[in-house]
């Protein structure tokens with residue numbers, strides 16, 4: 001009897017011991033976490049609990065978690081593989097000590113108040129796949145050492161205050177699929193070395209101060225699904241061979257300086273869902289074939305020099321947003337346009353625009369070249385008139401003044417009070433000559449513009 005009990009006890013002890021061993025973070029990494037917490041300003045990690053234990057208090061939710069892997073081949077104990085700390089108001093800086101977590105695959109510090117620079121030491125990560133530092137207050141340039149992280153697939157640095165030119169060494173990121181650099185102060189040209197990044201799927205560089213032309217080599221990124229070059233500083237025209245990127249479903253280019261150019265040949269881009277070519281100095285007529293892009297839900301061709309009428313093929317579009325503001329379009333406004341999603345035809349030369357002022361979803365204010373001659377300029381002062389939408393570099397400063405408070409209120413959310421103002425994107429009700437309460441649609445649209 002005694003013997004059996006002894007046997008049982010030792011079996012239990014054995015099980016317990018091996019269970020504990022299998023779920024304990026190695027000491028070096030515990031020390032690393034202490035250092036990291038200090039640098040980030042993360043005060044609520046509970047070091048009385050093992051970060052890798054089964055019911056870890058270290059995994060609060062998807063946005064606040066330290067995740068471990070306890071079965072990495074040829075290693076003992078557990079290792080931290082991801083740190084996700086989103087929107088925690090972290091006040092510190094980026095910890096160089098993260099490299100003391102050698103099995104780390106993911107760092108996500110999205111939407112905090114981290115300042116300072118990106119540590120060059122991070123170049124020594126050997127398993128890192130994802131870095132997101134979106135929406136912080138980081139300054140300085142991207143360290144060239146990041147080009148050493150050959151495992152990297154996603155580098156998200158949007159909505160910070162980073163500057164300098166992009167290091168040519170990033171062209172060594174042979175597995176990269178996502179580079180998000182939107183809304184920083186980057187300058188210089190896109191490095192030639194990026195030509196080799198053919199694994200790229202999602203490239204966003206808008207709201208920066210780059211120089212030079214949109215590089216031709218983008219045509220070789222045939223896996224590209226999303227390309228965002230809105231107000232990037234790059235010059236036009238849009239490279240014709242962008243037409244090779246038949247996998248693109250989301251193409252957004254705006255505020256291109258440079259010579260006039262015809263509409264790029266996009267007829268083979270049948271996967272397109274969002275097409276924004278806004279303020280790109282495009283001349284000529286609206287292409288008939290856009291009407292056959294049956295996945296297209298957002299079309300923004302505003303502030304170009306497009307002429308002619310609305311092609312009849314467009315009746316087939318199942319579209320949510322269509323912005324053709326600020327062109328030279330003429331002819332009648334087709335009747336079907338009255339009953340579709342948000343459509344803005346303002347600032348064109350349409351024949352009978354003034355008739356439809358009261359239609360909620362359609363903004364035709366000043367669509368008519370005849371202006372006040374038609375007698376319907378009264379729409380301008382009606383409190384129930386459709387909301388105005390304006391934009392483009394040229395229109396920026398004055399409208400920003402008009403809409404200033406509303407915009408800065410919205411922009412607090414993305415930690416970038418200056419970003420929209422900087423590029424003069426602006427939207428507000430112009431009905432009474434000053435802005436009114438922002439409508440839900442215009443908010444949606446603004447958020448959509450921000451692509452957050």
Ligand SMILES: *[C@@H]1O[C@H](CO)[C@@H](O)[C@H](O)[C@H]1NC(C)=O
Pocket residue numbers: 068069070071072073
């Ligand atoms: C741990 O890492 C190994 C090897 O990288 C992998 O096969 C396994 O799926 C990982 N386990 C967990 C729970 O992530």
Ligand SMILES: *[C@@H]1O[C@H](CO)[C@@H](O)[C@H](O)[C@H]1NC(C)=O
Pocket residue numbers: 073074
């Ligand atoms: C584990 O170590 C053995 C012997 O050193 C080696 O053959 C094997 O490739 C290693 N496995 C991994 C996944 O590193």
Ligand SMILES: *[C@@H]1O[C@H](CO)[C@@H](O)[C@H](O)[C@H]1NC(C)=O
Pocket residue numbers: 082105106129130154
């Ligand atoms: C990296 O991010 C992608 C997209 O969010 C996700 O699907 C993937 O699981 C992440 N990989 C790692 C190793 O965290």
Ligand SMILES: *[C@@H]1O[C@H](CO)[C@@H](O)[C@H](O)[C@H]1NC(C)=O
Pocket residue numbers: 091115116117
């Ligand atoms: C970071 O912000 C803190 C205040 O939150 C400030 O004291 C410090 O100087 C800033 N550091 C940098 C590099 O901007």
Ligand SMILES: *[C@@H]1O[C@H](CO)[C@@H](O)[C@H](O)[C@H]1NC(C)=O
Pocket residue numbers: 123144145147148169
């Ligand atoms: C990392 O990058 C730097 C600068 O690009 C380079 O000098 C260094 O040799 C690289 N280190 C390794 C281990 O590849």
Ligand SMILES: *[C@@H]1O[C@H](CO)[C@@H](O)[C@H](O)[C@H]1NC(C)=O
Pocket residue numbers: 187209211
């Ligand atoms: C952008 O760069 C140009 C020089 O390329 C400079 O003249 C201009 O002031 C910069 N604009 C901003 C907003 O930094």
Ligand SMILES: *[C@@H]1O[C@H](CO)[C@@H](O)[C@H](O)[C@H]1NC(C)=O
Pocket residue numbers: 195216217218219220
């Ligand atoms: C595209 O790739 C091909 C083959 O690698 C190369 O010959 C060509 O120069 C590249 N085109 C551009 C514009 O970089």
Ligand SMILES: *[C@@H]1O[C@H](CO)[C@@H](O)[C@H](O)[C@H]1NC(C)=O
Pocket residue numbers: 222223244245246247
């Ligand atoms: C589109 O993507 C698929 C799968 O990612 C790929 O096989 C195909 O070659 C791509 N299309 C083009 C035109 O490159």
Ligand SMILES: *[C@@H]1O[C@H](CO)[C@@H](O)[C@H](O)[C@H]1NC(C)=O
Pocket residue numbers: 256257258259260281
């Ligand atoms: C558009 O093209 C015309 C004619 O080539 C040019 O004069 C004008 O400056 C261009 N606009 C922009 C914003 O670059």
Ligand SMILES: *[C@@H]1O[C@H](CO)[C@@H](O)[C@H](O)[C@H]1NC(C)=O
Pocket residue numbers: 243244265266267268
């Ligand atoms: C569209 O695809 C067809 C058939 O593959 C090809 O002949 C044509 O050159 C392509 N057009 C453009 C503008 O890419």
Ligand SMILES: *[C@@H]1O[C@H](CO)[C@@H](O)[C@H](O)[C@H]1NC(C)=O
Pocket residue numbers: 332333334335338351352355356
């Ligand atoms: C505009 O006028 C044309 C004919 O001139 C007519 O077919 C069309 O229905 C009118 N549109 C609206 C919205 O009244």
Ligand SMILES: *[C@@H]1O[C@H](CO)[C@@H](O)[C@H](O)[C@H]1NC(C)=O
Pocket residue numbers: 354355374375376378
């Ligand atoms: C113009 O607006 C007035 C209201 O101010 C309205 O009575 C009139 O019918 C409108 N004219 C046209 C042509 O729509």
